[in-house]
Amino acid sequence: MGYGMSRLEDEYYEPEGQDTDGSSSVQVNDDFSKLHNDIFHMTRMRSGLSESIYKSIGTNRGIISMAKLLSGREVDCSGKGMFSSGDRAFVRGRYVPMNGPEFLDMMDSRAYVSQFSADGTLFVAGFQGSRIRIYDVDRGWIVHKDIHARSLRWTISDVSLSPDQRYLVYSSLAPIIHIVNVGNAARESYANVTDIHDGLDFSQHEDVQYAFGIFSVKFSSDGRELVAGSNDESIYVYDLHANKLTLRLPAHTSDVNTVAFADESGHLIYSGSDDTLCKVWDRRCLSTGQAAGVLTGHLHGITHIDSRGDGRSFISNGKDQAIKLWDIRKMMSNADSCADGAPSWDYRYSRYPKHHKQLKHPHDQSLATYRGHSVLRTLIRCYFSPAYSTGQKYIYTGSYDSNVYIYDVVSGSQVAKLNGHQMAIRDCSWHPIEPALVSSSWDGRVAKWTSARDEEAYDVD
Incomplete structure (x- = not known):
């Protein structure tokens, strides 16, 4: 096992470097750094110390100790008897989970x-061998529910917990798509034997006359x-209250690998496809x-999307x-868009061609590009890291090379590389x-990583 950590840069971005050969890099569009930097600015605001902290403890930006941070809270510099959300994210966000596995x-x-x-009390893991396990985090990670999937084709491709944590779909x-109640029911969940385990048919739409597979599913x-x-x-x-399919959108020209709601309103939906769009x-x-x-902006297919939750920005x-x-x-209309990717390549059978690493999309609309991991x-x-504890200041991802x-x-710098899995x-x-x-x-294996930061002082940027 092991981990790596690099410094947190004070600049908006670093020069582009190597990617899948071992180090990370970020590429930022020139027009964004000059004209549309509010997302970067808001990230800093939400994950940095407030000016009231500096004033209350009489220090300038630079090195600040935890004792001084706590003294600032004691004198109620935020006016609320506690850290502000930014102060909290700054403190918690320095404790990156790197110790493990x-x-x-x-x-x-x-x-x-x-x-x-959503509250961190449950954890769900889905396995290819028809099993979904729900663990009770607060009770020592005991198995709260062991679900035996039915009508499985190849693998469990996705799961989603309802906002009230009463139901799970897979x-x-x-x-x-199957729906199972999470609650206080029997630990072993079999199809309509010991528990609710219903199937929701997504092929009931009048335009659908063939079988298909679902890669991604999310609750509103x-x-x-x-x-x-x-x-x-x-x-x-799918409308769960009406128990029927309400909408089918012919959305892309290839597999739709990922979907996500943009925010809590449910009005906007993001989608990503193998057509690179x-x-x-x-x-x-x-x-x-x-x-x-x-x-x-992507040269090959999109595997996942995570919304920042603001109805405006996301990562893929x-x-x-x-x-x-x-x-x-920065998006274009359908009429103006063009899917102009790299030469054909199948990520299921071979490594990414070295000469493709130098290619750039001629119409790239992304704000920044982060490299270093492997998608094969x-x-x-x-995902974005949590808003509550980090102010969404980090992006994290799995990788084919068995690291997180x-x-x-x-800055785009690689903050950590978590090494402990074998595949x-x-x-x-x-x-x-x-x-x-x-x-x-x-x-x-299901592995847990915890904080490895225990320094007395922190460098405030």
Whole structure:
């Protein structure tokens, strides 16, 4: 096991360096650094100390000790008797989960999905061998529920917990998504024997007359709907209260590998596809069947999207071995967009061609590009770190090279490289409150990483 850590740069970005050969790099569009830097600015604001802290303890920017930070809280410099959200994120955000791994579970099949619940009390892991385990985090990671998936095709491709944490849905390469209640039911969950285990048929739409598989599924923030992306080039929306499919969008020209709601309103949906495009869909104006806008920049297919939750920005992981940061205010209309990727290459069978690493999309609209990890053979996922504890100042991702990579959003520097698995890490999840990260791997192991930072002083940028 091991880990690496680089300094947190004070600049907005570093010069582009090597990528999949061992070091990380970030590439930032020139026009963004001059005109559209509010996302970087807000990241700093949400993860940095407030001016009131400096004033209350009588120090300038530079080295500041934890004792001084605590004294600033004691004199109530925020006026609320506690740290401000930015102060809290600054303190907690310095405790990056790098110490480990501590292996929590071991299965005899590949792990494909990892997910903490919104409050961090539950953790879900999905395995290729028809098993989904829900762990009780606060009770020593005991298995709260052991779900035996049914009608499984190939593997569990995605899971999603409802906002109230009462239900879980899971998908595979089939047109049926299953829903299971999480609650205080029997620990072993079998299909309609000891528990609720219902199938939701996504092929019931009048335009669908064939079988397809679902790669991605998400609950809406109110728990009333599901949005899904499939290998029939479409996006689906299912109304759980009405118990029926309400929308099918022929969204892309290839597999839709990932979908996400932009924010809590549920009006905007992001999608990413093997056609290399990210699209934004506004459900309030779908009469034309067209996306609200398109974002180009990836050279190969998109494997995952994670929304920042502000209805404006998101990140995507791509088979071009890169994570990209996007602002939908830069998107183009369908008429103006063009999918102009790199030469054909199949990520399932070979390493990324070295000569492709130097290629750049001629119409790249992304704000920044982060490199260093490896995206091969499976739809590897990426995320923003939690808003509560870090101010979303980091991006983290699994990797085919069996590591977890953590990047600084603003500088692009590689903050940590978590090494402990023996095979590809498709998914990982950062605890929403505590400095802990859990990864699941094709080696069948579920591993936990905790903070390794215990210094007395911190360099304030």
